[in-house]
Amino acid sequence: xxxxxxxxxxxxxxxxxxxxxxxxxxDIRVLAEGPGMSAAIAAxxxxxxxxxxxxxAFARDVDVLTFDHEHVPQDxxxxxxxxxxxxxxGPAPLGVAQDKIVMRQRLTELGLPVPDxxxxxxxxxxxxxxDAHGGRAVVKTPRGGYDGKGVxxxxxxxDADDWFTAAAETGAGQALLAEELVPFTRELAQSxxxxxxxxxxxxxxxxxxQRDGVCAEVIAPAPRSAGxxxxxxxxxxxxIARELDVTGVLAVELFQTDDERILVNELAMRPHxxxxxxxxGSTTSQFEQHLRAVLDLPLGATGTHAPVAVMVNVLGxxxxxxxxxxxxxxxxxxxxxKYHFYGKAPRPGRKVGHVTxxxxxxxxxxxxxxxxxxxxxx
Amino acid sequence: xxxxxxxxxxxxxxxxxxxxxxxxxxDIRVLAEGPGMSAAIAAxxxxxxxxxxxxxAFARDVDVLTFDHEHVPQDxxxxxxxxxxxxxxGPAPLGVAQDKIVMRQRLTELGLPVPDxxxxxxxxxxxxxxDAHGGRAVVKTPRGGYDGKGVxxxxxxxDADDWFTAAAETGAGQALLAEELVPFTRELAQSxxxxxxxxxxxxxxxxxxQRDGVCAEVIAPAPRSAGxxxxxxxxxxxxIARELDVTGVLAVELFQTDDERILVNELAMRPHxxxxxxxxGSTTSQFEQHLRAVLDLPLGATGTHAPVAVMVNVLGxxxxxxxxxxxxxxxxxxxxxKYHFYGKAPRPGRKVGHVTxxxxxxxxxxxxxxxxxxxxxx
Numbered sequence: 182x183x184x185x186x187x188x189x190x191x192x193x194x195x196x197x198x199x200x201x202x203x204x205x206x207x208d209i210r211v212l213a214e215g216p217g218m219s220a221a222i223a224a225x226x227x228x229x230x231x232x233x234x235x236x237x238a239f240a241r242d243v244d245v246l247t248f249d250h251e252h253v254p255q256d257x258x259x260x261x262x263x264x265x266x267x268x269x270x271g272p273a274p275l276g277v278a279q280d281k282i283v284m285r286q287r288l289t290e291l292g293l294p295v296p297d298x299x300x301x302x303x304x305x306x307x308x309x310x311x312d313a314h315g316g317r318a319v320v321k322t323p324r325g326g327y328d329g330k331g332v333x334x335x336x337x338x339x340d341a342d343d344w345f346t347a348a349a350e351t352g353a354g355q356a357l358l359a360e361e362l363v364p365f366t367r368e369l370a371q372s373x374x375x376x377x378x379x380x381x382x383x384x385x386x387x388x389x390x391q392r393d394g395v396c397a398e399v400i401a402p403a404p405r406s407a408g409x410x411x412x413x414x415x416x417x418x419x420x421i422a423r424e425l426d427v428t429g430v431l432a433v434e435l436f437q438t439d440d441e442r443i444l445v446n447e448l449a450m451r452p453h454x455x456x457x458x459x460x461x462g463s464t465t466s467q468f469e470q471h472l473r474a475v476l477d478l479p480l481g482a483t484g485t486h487a488p489v490a491v492m493v494n495v496l497g498x499x500x501x502x503x504x505x506x507x508x509x510x511x512x513x514x515x516x517x518x519k520y521h522f523y524g525k526a527p528r529p530g531r532k533v534g535h536v537t538x539x540x541x542x543x544x545x546x547x548x549x550x551x552x553x554x555x556x557x558x559x
Numbered sequence: 560x561x562x563x564x565x566x567x568x569x570x571x572x573x574x575x576x577x578x579x580x581x582x583x584x585x586d587i588r589v590l591a592e593g594p595g596m597s598a599a600i601a602a603x604x605x606x607x608x609x610x611x612x613x614x615x616a617f618a619r620d621v622d623v624l625t626f627d628h629e630h631v632p633q634d635x636x637x638x639x640x641x642x643x644x645x646x647x648x649g650p651a652p653l654g655v656a657q658d659k660i661v662m663r664q665r666l667t668e669l670g671l672p673v674p675d676x677x678x679x680x681x682x683x684x685x686x687x688x689x690d691a692h693g694g695r696a697v698v699k700t701p702r703g704g705y706d707g708k709g710v711x712x713x714x715x716x717x718d719a720d721d722w723f724t725a726a727a728e729t730g731a732g733q734a735l736l737a738e739e740l741v742p743f744t745r746e747l748a749q750s751x752x753x754x755x756x757x758x759x760x761x762x763x764x765x766x767x768x769q770r771d772g773v774c775a776e777v778i779a780p781a782p783r784s785a786g787x788x789x790x791x792x793x794x795x796x797x798x799i800a801r802e803l804d805v806t807g808v809l810a811v812e813l814f815q816t817d818d819e820r821i822l823v824n825e826l827a828m829r830p831h832x833x834x835x836x837x838x839x840g841s842t843t844s845q846f847e848q849h850l851r852a853v854l855d856l857p858l859g860a861t862g863t864h865a866p867v868a869v870m871v872n873v874l875g876x877x878x879x880x881x882x883x884x885x886x887x888x889x890x891x892x893x894x895x896x897k898y899h900f901y902g903k904a905p906r907p908g909r910k911v912g913h914v915t916x917x918x919x920x921x922x923x924x925x926x927x928x929x930x931x932x933x934x935x936x937x
Contacts, residue, residue, distance in 0.1 A: 200579075203578050203600060
């Protein structure tokens with residue numbers, strides 16, 4: 182009988198696990214939020230991932246449970262584990278990914294390089310942080326943010342009042358995360374995969390280009406990163422994976438600073454947008470690797486097909502909603518590009534797909550990947 | 560709305576179209592023979608492909624209908640077309656692929672190189688063919704054969720009596736195909752894809768190794784094939800695709816003779832075992848290309864990731880039926896190999912999966928692909 186993997190969440194990350202599972206002969210099942218989700222083709226159940234009974238029923242017949250996102254509550258995760266469900270990554274590492282303040286605390290305890298930070302409970306504490314950091318800071322809600330949501334640059338202690346009020350109203354007395362505004366020259370990301378028996382593999386360090394807080398492009402490997410920078414990034418990601426007991430794919434988003442340090446920005450314990458290039462650019466995609474890792478199967482080789490791979494997100498898509506009408510032009514203009522769409526309706530700013538091109542010369546590959554993706558812009 | 564492709568037949572070829580469709584954002588639907596087929600993940604209907612009502616109902620909501628196999632009867636195909644279903648490849652080219660005598664007639668009319676052949680209706684005609692060919696011939700049933708079934712080497716005119724009797728009993732008075740036993744040094748295969756608007760692309764010519772009439776290994780590109788041989792094979796396949804109006808993937812199986820000619824052996828108008836290497840070895844896999852071609856979308860680049868790709872079939876699998884138990888050993892020994900399984904229960908001689916390795920040196924790549932696949936042998 183085929184090995185069975187259950188994925189909680191029916192978004193594009195679950196969707197892109199499907200081809201890997203089909204090729205490898207795995208039985209993949211998805212607990213989708215509802216009908217018509219990106220991963221609908223593998224959806225065997227629909228329901229709320231915060232409902233322990235829904236998730237337990239879904240998990241009954243799988244060998245391992247893993248995730249499209251990090252939003253399954255800790256009490257649900259721990260109940261699953263108590264009832265013998267194999268949950269990977271487990272509740273402990275996921276707890277670190279779920280709360281940005283916990284994440285900062287753990288990374289600081291481990292002595293890993295992070296921006297200056299503080300948990301601030303009110304205007305007074307935020308003002309103190311601003312005063313100590315030149316009057317500017319990034320404030321983040323510890324939970325639930327993604328793609329730039331829940332992140333704000335502030336210059337006045339009153340700029341986060343609405344979030345303080347919201348936090349007070351939940352009665353949790355939850356703090357906000359204040360961070361120094363890092364003077365970075367660029368953003369990088371390091372993905373690794375780790376399986377329970379301890380094996381870890383890394384893909385090359387990549388450069389990521391963000392627009393409006395959303396990943397727009399990824400260049401693999403990051404230009405001018407060979408040597409110390411790549412070694413340091415890999416060492417950081419490997420250390421986090423080991424110390425936090427991460428299983429599956431771990432993506433570490435990094436800042437490269439003006440003074441050539443690298444600082445950890447965010448963590449994701451699942452396949453990540455910065456690793457989509459691996460589908461077409463690496464011997465083992467992050468989606469196949471995640472499945473191998475959570476099943477505790479030996480990990481695949483992470484070599485690359487070509488010197489450069491560039492991934493460009495299709496954000497929004499055409500205003501008329503008709504992605505299909507754009508295929509002929511794009512495919513004809515760039516027959517070497519790999520086109521990926523997520524079965525999502527176009528909507529401004531929404532990640533509806535991505536395009537990857539591999540090749541020899543970074544400028545040429547960037548150009549072609551952008552031009553191919555632009556066929557799907559409004 | 561996503562472009563919708565319907566596939567008749569739920570075998571491994573339909574299964575391997577699923578990853579390509581998911582990545583490209585297509586809506587793929589499969590008419591499976593029953594539950595638990597290889598392509599079950601995309602099965603939206605189950606039923607008999609010989610029943611016109613079943614196929615018409617399945618085809619109602621798709622933009623194009625294509626196939627996992629060539630067994631849909633001509634009357635069903637023609638009824639579909641009459642009712643406005645877009646069928647690719649169409650009834651006319653499929654008719655040539657469905658009957659080996661028709662195929663030989665058409666190729667002969669086109670002046671393409673084929674083995675000596677004759678349609679033989681009885682012992683007398685077969686004896687005449689044997690007498691003219693040194694007392695040996697290959698006899699084939701014109702329809703329904705695959706993987707060496709329906710193919711027999713004969714040395715006496717009575718050796719095909721059972722097939723003559725069976726043909727007489729059907730009342731069709733159907734002939735058998737007699738062919739010269741070609742003195743070949745090796746077998747080759749040339750795959751191309753053609754779309755209705757006329758565009759054709761070709762992958763490199765490959766060498767195929769058959770065991771007991773079943774494809775065992777494929778080496779891409781075929782060693783010592785650059786230049787004249789590759790050009791001739793591509794020209795033959797392109798000519799067949801054009802002249803027969805094939806849409807989708809066309810695989811042409813070829814003999815390379817002792818005297819350095821190439822002769823057409825068989826045709827398949829769908830993705831084919833000899834093209835499985837393209838999943839991991841080419842920019843565009845035969846499965847993605849088939850979908851693009853039947854949708855009349857511009858075709859993808861057919862460049863290769865590495866100088867050599869070798870595919871080895873997993874035939875039979877372990878006697879205890881437990882393929883999953885073999886994963887850890889295989890994946891650990893060959894992390895660079897790509898493993899593909901079809902969701903089929905192991906059974907002697909059955910194609911249950913394949914392994915592909917790409918690399919620089921043909922001997923090294925052949926060794927690693929064979930050794931990786933051997934982990935799944937009994």
